[in-house]
Amino acid sequence: MKTIKLIFTVNVLLIGLGLLILQGCAPVFSELQSARTVGDNRVEFTPSISTVDYTEDGEREGLQNHIGLQAAYGITDKIDIRARYERIWIKEEGIDEGVSVFGIGPKFSLLENKIALYIPIGRAFGDETEETWQIHPTLLLTYPAVEDKLDITLSPKYLITLCEGCEDLIAVNLGLSFGNDLKQWSIRPEYGILFNPGESGYFGQFSIGYSTTFGGNK
Numbered sequence: 001m002k003t004i005k006l007i008f009t010v011n012v013l014l015i016g017l018g019l020l021i022l023q024g025c026a027p028v029f030s031e032l033q034s035a036r037t038v039g040d041n042r043v044e045f046t047p048s049i050s051t052v053d054y055t056e057d058g059e060r061e062g063l064q065n066h067i068g069l070q071a072a073y074g075i076t077d078k079i080d081i082r083a084r085y086e087r088i089w090i091k092e093e094g095i096d097e098g099v100s101v102f103g104i105g106p107k108f109s110l111l112e113n114k115i116a117l118y119i120p121i122g123r124a125f126g127d128e129t130e131e132t133w134q135i136h137p138t139l140l141l142t143y144p145a146v147e148d149k150l151d152i153t154l155s156p157k158y159l160i161t162l163c164e165g166c167e168d169l170i171a172v173n174l175g176l177s178f179g180n181d182l183k184q185w186s187i188r189p190e191y192g193i194l195f196n197p198g199e200s201g202y203f204g205q206f207s208i209g210y211s212t213t214f215g216g217n218k
Helices: 002-015
Strands: 043-056 059-074 079-090 099-111 115-118 121-125 138-146 150-161 169-178 185-195 202-214
Touching: 059 202, 150 185
Parallel strands: none
Antiparallel strands: 043 059, 043 202, 059 079, 079 099, 099 115, 099 121, 115 138, 138 150, 150 169, 169 185, 185 202
16 A cells, blocks of 8 residues: 555656746745655645745845645655645736646655655746746755744755756745644744845745644544
8 A cells, every 4th residue: 555655656746737937927935844744644734825025236026926725645654745736916017817836746754853855846827927847856954943832944945947948046945833733733934035046136935824734643
């Protein structure tokens, strides 16, 4: 049964739809998770809201707002499959319609509750998007400040754009998870930046999410 679950995980990654690149706005680069996995046969849902701006030469401009939903299923105690949907509204004159983003991929626990690797693949959908896929290898580094009540997570990621001539990007997020029992629920505020090492400006995002987990064994 575990072998079947692992094969399912690999297949979902290969056929997964996409997380990202938009023409005229920033990729989705918030994380809103820690190094914790949800647990064998457990499910986690995380609705969230985000706002993104762009800063260059001391000038800051509002860029886009998001609402999103992440869902995770525990294939084993150490492997999750995670899917994510985001609806984005671009703050740009002449663009009235929103953009949808979908991504999916596996998350592997490397050191229980402290280090994990997440590898989503995906792209955006809408009139203002390009047919470009991205892969976001992400390292989740979690410090459990208060056992099962407060986690602090640093999540560096590399945004690989799958098109000829496209530039890759780097993002770093810092987030908190706090609640009475993080195995059941948590509130997740987070701030992060996204940048191209060859450019002077950067994107900034602030997000807040709420995770609830149920099913299986705690």
